[in-house]
Amino acid sequence: xxxxxxxxxxxxxxxxxxxxxxxxxxxxxxxxxxxxxxxxxxxxxxxxxxxxxxxxxxxxxxxxxxxxxxxxxxxxxxxxxxxxxxxxxxxxxxxxxxxxxxxxxxxxxxxxxxxxxxxxxxxxxxxxxxxxxxxxxxxxxxxxxxxxxxxxxxxxxxxxxxxxxxxxxxxxxxxxxxxxxxxxxxxxxxxxxxxxxxxxxxxxxxxxxxxxxxxxxxxxxxxxxxxxxxxxxxxxxxxxxxxxxxxxxxxxxxxxxxxxxxxxxxxxxxxxxxxxxxxxxxxxxxxxxxxxxxxxxxxxxxxxxxxxxxxxxxxxxxxxxxxxxxxxxxxxxxxxxxxxxxxxxxxxxxxxxxxxxxxxxxxxxxxxxxxxxxxxxxxxxxxxxxxxxxxxxxxxxxxxxxxxxxxxxxxxxxxxxxxxxxxxxxxxxxxxx
Amino acid sequence: xxxxxxxxxxxxxxxxxxxxxxxxxxxxxxxxxxxxxxxxxxxxxxxxxxxxxxxxxxxxxxxxxxxxxxxxxxxxxxxxxxxxxxxxxxxxxxxxxxxxxxxxxxxxxxxxxxxxxxxxxxxxxxxxxxxxxxxxxxxxxxxxxxxxxxxxxxxxxxxxxxxxxxxxxxxxxxxxxxxxxxxxxxxxxxxxxxxxxxxxxxxxxxxxxxxxxxxxxxxxxxxxxxxxxxxxxxxxxxxxxxxxxxxxxxxxxxxxxxxxxxxx
Amino acid sequence: xxxxxxxxxxxxxxxxxxxxxxxxxxxxxxxxxxxxxxxxxxxxxxxxxxxxxxxxxxxxxxxxxxxxxxxxxxxxxxxxxxxxxxxxxxxxxxxxxxxxxxxxxxxxxxxxxxxxxxxxxxxxxxxxxxxxxxxxxxxxxxxxxxxxxxxxxxxxxxxxxxxxxxxxxxxxxxxxxxxxxxxxxxxxxxxxxxxxxxxxxxxxxxxxxxxxxxxxxxxxxxxxxxxxxxxxxxxxxxxxxxxxxxxxxxxxxxxxxxxxxxxxxxxxxxxxxxxxxxxxxxxxxxxxxxxxxxxxxxx
Numbered sequence: 004x005x006x007x008x009x010x011x012x013x014x015x016x017x018x019x020x021x022x023x024x025x026x027x028x029x030x031x032x033x034x035x036x037x038x039x040x041x042x043x044x045x046x047x048x049x050x051x052x053x054x055x056x057x058x059x060x061x062x063x064x065x066x067x068x069x070x071x072x073x074x075x076x077x078x079x080x081x082x083x084x085x086x087x088x089x090x091x092x093x094x095x096x097x098x099x100x101x102x103x104x105x106x107x108x109x110x111x112x113x114x115x116x117x118x119x120x121x122x123x124x125x126x127x128x129x130x131x132x133x134x135x136x137x138x139x140x141x142x143x144x145x146x147x148x149x150x151x152x153x154x155x156x157x158x159x160x161x162x163x164x165x166x167x168x169x170x171x172x173x174x175x176x177x178x179x180x181x182x183x184x185x186x187x188x189x190x191x192x193x194x195x196x197x198x199x200x201x202x203x204x205x206x207x208x209x210x211x212x213x214x215x216x217x218x219x220x221x222x223x224x225x226x227x228x229x230x231x232x233x234x235x236x237x238x239x240x241x242x243x244x245x246x247x248x249x250x251x252x253x254x255x256x257x258x259x260x261x262x263x264x265x266x267x268x269x270x271x272x273x274x275x276x277x278x279x280x281x282x283x284x285x286x287x288x289x290x291x292x293x294x295x296x297x298x299x300x301x302x303x304x305x306x307x308x309x310x311x312x313x314x315x316x317x318x319x320x321x322x323x324x325x326x327x328x329x330x331x332x333x334x335x336x337x338x339x340x341x342x343x344x345x346x347x348x349x350x351x352x353x354x355x356x357x358x359x360x361x362x363x364x365x366x367x368x369x370x371x372x373x374x375x376x377x378x379x380x381x382x383x384x385x386x387x388x389x390x391x392x393x394x395x396x397x398x399x400x401x402x403x404x405x406x407x408x409x410x411x412x413x414x415x416x417x418x419x420x421x422x423x424x425x426x427x428x429x430x431x432x433x434x435x436x
Numbered sequence: 437x438x439x440x441x442x443x444x445x446x447x448x449x450x451x452x453x454x455x456x457x458x459x460x461x462x463x464x465x466x467x468x469x470x471x472x473x474x475x476x477x478x479x480x481x482x483x484x485x486x487x488x489x490x491x492x493x494x495x496x497x498x499x500x501x502x503x504x505x506x507x508x509x510x511x512x513x514x515x516x517x518x519x520x521x522x523x524x525x526x527x528x529x530x531x532x533x534x535x536x537x538x539x540x541x542x543x544x545x546x547x548x549x550x551x552x553x554x555x556x557x558x559x560x561x562x563x564x565x566x567x568x569x570x571x572x573x574x575x576x577x578x579x580x581x582x583x584x585x586x587x588x589x590x591x592x593x594x595x596x597x598x599x600x601x602x603x604x605x606x607x608x609x610x611x612x613x614x615x616x617x618x619x620x621x622x623x624x625x626x627x628x629x630x631x632x633x634x635x636x637x638x639x640x641x642x643x644x645x646x647x648x649x650x651x652x653x654x655x656x657x658x659x660x661x662x663x664x665x666x667x668x669x670x671x672x673x674x675x676x677x678x679x680x681x682x683x684x685x686x687x688x689x690x691x692x693x694x695x696x697x698x699x700x
Numbered sequence: 701x702x703x704x705x706x707x708x709x710x711x712x713x714x715x716x717x718x719x720x721x722x723x724x725x726x727x728x729x730x731x732x733x734x735x736x737x738x739x740x741x742x743x744x745x746x747x748x749x750x751x752x753x754x755x756x757x758x759x760x761x762x763x764x765x766x767x768x769x770x771x772x773x774x775x776x777x778x779x780x781x782x783x784x785x786x787x788x789x790x791x792x793x794x795x796x797x798x799x800x801x802x803x804x805x806x807x808x809x810x811x812x813x814x815x816x817x818x819x820x821x822x823x824x825x826x827x828x829x830x831x832x833x834x835x836x837x838x839x840x841x842x843x844x845x846x847x848x849x850x851x852x853x854x855x856x857x858x859x860x861x862x863x864x865x866x867x868x869x870x871x872x873x874x875x876x877x878x879x880x881x882x883x884x885x886x887x888x889x890x891x892x893x894x895x896x897x898x899x900x901x902x903x904x905x906x907x908x909x910x911x912x913x914x915x916x917x918x919x920x921x922x923x924x925x926x927x928x929x930x931x932x933x934x935x936x937x938x939x940x941x942x943x944x945x946x947x948x949x950x951x952x953x954x955x956x957x958x959x960x961x962x963x964x965x966x967x968x969x970x971x972x973x974x975x976x977x978x979x980x981x982x983x984x985x986x987x988x989x990x991x992x993x994x995x996x997x998x999x
Contacts, residue, residue, distance in 0.1 A: 044487065078965065083637045085755045087554035108755035193841040203946040206966065257860045258839045259945065264664040397967045407948055412862070441803055445817040451832045452820060511728040518725035530726060537737050539932050539984035544977035547754070547970065548740035571732040581921065585891060601721060615887055630825040648825055671831050675824040682823050686816050
């Protein structure tokens with residue numbers, strides 16, 4: 004089980020001699036709490052404010068804030084930090100699906116052992132959220148912070164131009180609207196498509212198309228139960244069939260749009276599946292000549308019940324390199340109490356994963372001023388994160404492979420694709436046990 | 437002949453001119469593929485300069501790249517000389533190892549090398565950016581090839597004059613391989629300049645970041661707000677210093693190239 | 701026959717005694733190799749017998765990783781893709797580089813301009829080049845497809861057609877690197893003494909004969925180096941598919957290095973990734989050795 008002694012020996016030998024040569028020393032203020040936040044502008048502002056407010060009141064455990072040096076992926080940076088034992092004390096913005104792996108490797112602090120944590124959680128969150136974030140070992144390693152429900156955004160002006168009166172809420176309505184749109188825009192230059200969703204075979208892209216629609220169709224069913232694939236069901240197959248028809252009828256483009264201008268902004272597409280962050284982004288664009296709005300993702304025609312969607316949850320964790328976990332938690336608390344959540348709404352336009360967000364009088368005036376965010380707040384009870392599975396990334400990647408073959412290129416029937424994915428996932432999970 | 441050359445040259449240059457044009461265009465004009473924007477604007481650059489400490493990053497990059505290049509020239513010519521002009525046990529082995537190191541996917545060495553950096557406490561220092569790039573297998577091969585092309589008589593004569601081996605390499609041989617020197621210098625400098633993944637992993641302090649790192653962070657990470665214009669502006673900013681440096685060095689390139697070939 | 705390769709070794713006896721001298725000269729490289737290559741390689745080799753996700757302790761699993769490798773369909777697909785890439789990339793690179801270098805080596809005007817323009821893509825970062833080429837290769841509004849439709853042909857799915865994508869990337873990679881090889885060939889061509897050509901002309905040799913009988917043999921070391929470098933460069937194909945296609949469509953642009961990278965940094969299968977890396981590095985070595993033999997024999 005333990006680290007191979009041979010490697011340790013080699014390592015210590017080489018390093019001992021090299022460490023002697025090197026003479027740089029790390030000065031680390033032990034009292035300071037190092038806090039990494041996400042590196043987008045709004046969240047830097049948010050974190051700066053929170054840190055300043057804390058440091059005025061608390062001189063014993065000052066917090067030092069730094070945006071995460073994240074490039075292509077923050078994973079590499081966090082990994083590197085874990086390997087080098089140079090992790091920050093607090094990291095805000097960890098994707099919920101990554102937490103289980105770090106928890107199993109014992110690099111995170113079980114937060115439920117901290118004073119006042121559980122009480123605070125029960126007050127802020129629904130019981131199903133607490134259930135969702137509880138690790139397989141019964142501890143809680145993450146603070147549910149943000150949720151950005153993924154919805155259908157649509158270009159109101161384009162819909163009106165094409166006489167599409169209602170936002171399509173079912174598969175058949177969606178296809179019908181897409182057909183009308185296609186007929187009307189046959190000779191457009193550049194070519195217009197009804198919608199777009201990422202085609203790249205990278206696991207996280209499936210969260211915003213397959214997984215979102217799967218949750219919507221199945222009222223929030225899991226992908227994995229008891230270390231076995233649980234998605235070979237009619238919902239997943241229907242999602243594949245629906246998305247496949249969007250490509251085979253050329254309603255959607257197969258192209259990777261990552262390096263071109265945002266097609267929604269240039270009005271070459273009329274809909275896509277995205278989160279509330281788009282609102283402030285679109286409102287910042289000068290000379291925008293169209294209106295937009297959101298609606299829930301489309302569901303099968305025979306769907307009953309509320310429409311669930313993917314939460315895109317980003318959570319906070321405390322690494323076990325932290326010398327003052329209790330103080331770190333006290334600081335986190337200031338970012339997620341009523342006031343902290345208000346700051347998140349006001350500064351970043353993202354939503355806290357807090358219960359009764361839409362009805363709480365404390366936030367009423369905010370949503371009156373920002374009516375577009377209200378549907379997202381109402382959606383918060385009907386969002387799901389992701390299953391606590393150590394290999395969830397690989398699971399999503401397997402689904403991605405089948406997704407590309409079946410949905411995008413129509414090389415497989417939905418049934419066959421889902422079945423193949425199930426088999427591959429079961430092999431993987433059995434091996435990783 | 438000129439026609440063929442011109443077509444080739446155009447196919448190499450056109451995309452860059454387009455890129456510069458696009459970086460000066462407002463967002464909705466970028467899709468037009470025209471070379472000159474109708475409503476030129478510096479907005480893309482402005483929003484970038486507001487957000488990141490680019491001048492400091494420029495200095496860091498220059499410092500790191502120049503230092504590494506000097507070291508590569510030094511070590512490369514010493515090793516290349518030994519391989520080209522000396523017979524010793526293990527010479528073939530070293531040559532083999534060099535080819536092997538060049539063919540090693542960087543993923544194999546990435547994590548262990550990072551662990552080394554951590555254990556040396558070099559994370560967040562320039563040492564982590566310079567030392568691992570101070571020796572280049574490519575430079576050694578280039579020097580080896582260049583030295584092989586020089587007559588042995590040159591070395592023998594120098595030895596009779598009482599030069600030691602280092603003097604031979606730097607005083608006698610270097611002046612004879614100017615084009616190779618310039619080529620290696622340019623390529624090494626550019627290689628260091630464009631390196632992104634390694635700095636991303638070993639440098640986390642914004643004050644020590646290199647320019648490509650900062651620009652990549654900016655354009656691929658969250659801070660560009662997924663606007664193509666700003667992304668392209670960042671790409672232009674990343675490309676421009678190297679392009680300017682190259683155009684400047686191009687003169688030396690030609691001079692030194694013209695002066696060779698006549699010697700033997 | 702080649703001045704570059706052989707020389708008679710008649711040193712004064714004084715220098716033959718100092719046997720340690722060459723070792724002193726290569727010592728920087730040796731230290732470097734031990735710290736930054738040998739240690740990582742040994743470390744990785746040990747890793748190949750382990751399961752390790754970087755953050756949890758390692759677990760010894762014998763040769764399971766090697767067994768998995770031979771049954772891993774995706775790995776062999778990625779090798780096949782890489783070979784397909786090389787099949788177009790190397791000949792194209794050689795031909796274009798040699799062609800442009802020969803043209804530049806004539807007594808023509810504006811040499812520096814042409815050379816600079818060919819070299820431009822070499823010096824800019826791969827990130828920049830991929831951003832550019834995505835604009836060129838787009839299906840609906842890409843620049844190339846606009847030319848194609850203007851001529852009256854139907855659009856080509858440069859990056860979305862599974863049978864075409866890897867070759868599009870090969871062309872792009874050639875575009876990016878060919879300038880470097882033009883320069884290397886130019887340096888090689890200029891070592892060919894002009895008297896040879898003059899003599900050949902007097903004997904009435906055509907241009908093609910001159911090229912085939914004088915130029916080619918004389919620049920053989922350069923050809924060798926170009927082939928080796930572009931083979932190695934081609935085998936490490938990574939950033940282009942990583943940014944442009946992520947390995948798709950249908951895994952047809954999944955290069956071996958991209959797959960190794962995915963295993964390491966997306967799935968955290970460090971042990972398995974190391975196994976793939978090792979196996980792959982040995983494969984490249986083998987190819988390079990074979991190439992070396994073949995090219996040396998031909999001369």
